[in-house]
Amino acid sequence: MEDPVRSIIDLKFMAQENVWEREYQNSKLVTKDDKPQTDTLGFFKYLKRDKKTPLEGLRALDLGCGTGRNSNYLAQEGAVVTGIEISSTALRLAVERAKELGLPQTASVASNTGSVEYLKGDIGFILPFGNDSFDLIIDVTSSNSLTESERGLYIQETHRILKSGGNFFVKTLCKDGDHNAKNLIKLSPGKEKDTYIMPEIGLTERVWSKEDFVEYYSRYFIIEKLEKKTNYSRINNQSYKRNFWLAYMSKK
Numbered sequence: 207m208e209d210p211v212r213s214i215i216d217l218k219f220m221a222q223e224n225v226w227e228r229e230y231q232n233s234k235l236v237t238k239d240d241k242p243q244t245d246t247l248g249f250f251k252y253l254k255r256d257k258k259t260p261l262e263g264l265r266a267l268d269l270g271c272g273t274g275r276n277s278n279y280l281a282q283e284g285a286v287v288t289g290i291e292i293s294s295t296a297l298r299l300a301v302e303r304a305k306e307l308g309l310p311q312t313a314s315v316a317s318n319t320g321s322v323e324y325l326k327g328d329i330g331f332i333l334p335f336g337n338d339s340f341d342l343i344i345d346v347t348s349s350n351s352l353t354e355s356e357r358g359l360y361i362q363e364t365h366r367i368l369k370s371g372g373n374f375f376v377k378t379l380c381k382d383g384d385h386n387a388k389n390l391i392k393l394s395p396g397k398e399k400d401t402y403i404m405p406e407i408g409l410t411e412r413v414w415s416k417e418d419f420v421e422y423y424s425r426y427f428i429i430e431k432l433e434k435k436t437n438y439s440r441i442n443n444q445s446y447k448r449n450f451w452l453a454y455m456s457k458k
């Protein structure tokens with residue numbers, strides 16, 4: 207039987223892939239919850255209620271889908287979903303869960319029920335999809351760890367493959383009012399602007415001021431709503447108060 211996790215990158219083993227792989231094998235940061243986050247559900251509700259866009263039949267892409275909590279949910283709601291992810295371990299869990307849920311593992315638009323396909327790939331690279339392929343793209347805290355040059359490709363590619371009028375949801379780390387982010391930048395700075403290296407994990411993350419976020423994303427997308435949200439992140443069994451941006455966007 208064909209492996210549903212098709213490798214679409216043929217690059218040398220990247221440092222970032224190593225960090226995420228290690229993280230999924232021995233999690234200090236990520237959770238393996240299989241239900242969508244409240245914030246993601248809030249965005250789906252906004253699509254359905256405010257934008258009169260039912261999830262059923264949508265062609266959706268989940269960037270850095272992890273163990274598939276959002277991809278599998280979207281497929282259960284009738285969307286035709288592709289989840290793209292750098293960690294093989296996370297992908298295996300996502301595929302297993304999709305099987306348990308009885309979801310067809312294909313991204314065939316012809317299917318009249320929801321379905322999900324999982325691909326191994328890098329969201330900071332050219333994406334293997336044609337122009338205007340998706341109605342919906344989500345990035346739930348996945349692009350935080352891209353470098354600036356990878357981020358340049360990520361935003362161009364996201365814009366290229368999203369249909370005109372399509373929706374884009376981003377949840378990303380916020381710098382404003384986040385005491386822990388400011389401490390991390392001071393104590394363990396990364397090489398690029400507003401980045402730090404997570405001690406022990408070795409992961410570089412970028413945090414965004416409102417001004418920088420708006421300036422960056424509005425070059426490509428219409429920001430319909432931008433909300434600051436405080437969550438508690440667990441790292442090594444300790445709880446840290448962190449701020450996030452929830453951005454509801456669409457393509458011009």
Ligand SMILES: C[S@@+](CC[C@H](N)C(=O)[O-])C[C@H]1O[C@@H](n2cnc3c(N)ncnc32)[C@H](O)[C@@H]1O
Binds near residue numbers: 226236273274275349
């Ligand atoms: C904080 S986790 C969030 C996972 C998922 N979006 C969720 O909401 O559960 C970030 C995810 O992005 C993935 N990731 C990070 N950099 C990536 C890259 N360059 N390409 C593809 N996936 C990446 C990680 O492996 C990880 O699964």
